[in-house]
Amino acid sequence: MAIFVRYLEICRICLSEDDLIDILQVGNMSAVRIKDINKYFNIQIIPSDENKSRKLCVNCIRKVYDWRRDVRSAAKLQFVIDTFDKMARGESMASKKRNT
Numbered sequence: 001m002a003i004f005v006r007y008l009e010i011c012r013i014c015l016s017e018d019d020l021i022d023i024l025q026v027g028n029m030s031a032v033r034i035k036d037i038n039k040y041f042n043i044q045i046i047p048s049d050e051n052k053s054r055k056l057c058v059n060c061i062r063k064v065y066d067w068r069r070d071v072r073s074a075a076k077l078q079f080v081i082d083t084f085d086k087m088a089r090g091e092s093m094a095s096k097k098r099n100t
């Protein structure tokens with residue numbers, strides 16, 4: 001039985017055939033992308049897997065980008081949380097001193 005599906009021309013994540021981007025053809029960012037795709041979708045894209053699509057559709061890539069951006073943003077904003085934490089600790093120490 002012949003399989004007529006163009007199995008390399010589908011999104012690895014959602015099987016879409018539209019707006020595909022080859023993950024391995026985007027220069028030296030691809031290692032990071034493969035890692036991110038693995039972290040986000042839990043899908044391992046291995047360059048030597050020749051019979052498995054290495055392409056993602058724009059929608060699925062956007063999800064990874066958005067998630068990566070949110071992760072960076074959250075990490076950056078932790079200094080605000082840490083500042084509040086320090087302030088709160090400082091205040092509680094000051095109030096303890098006042099009480100003694």
Ligand SMILES: [Zn+2]
Pocket residue numbers: 011012013014015016056057058059060061
């Ligand atoms: Zn997709």
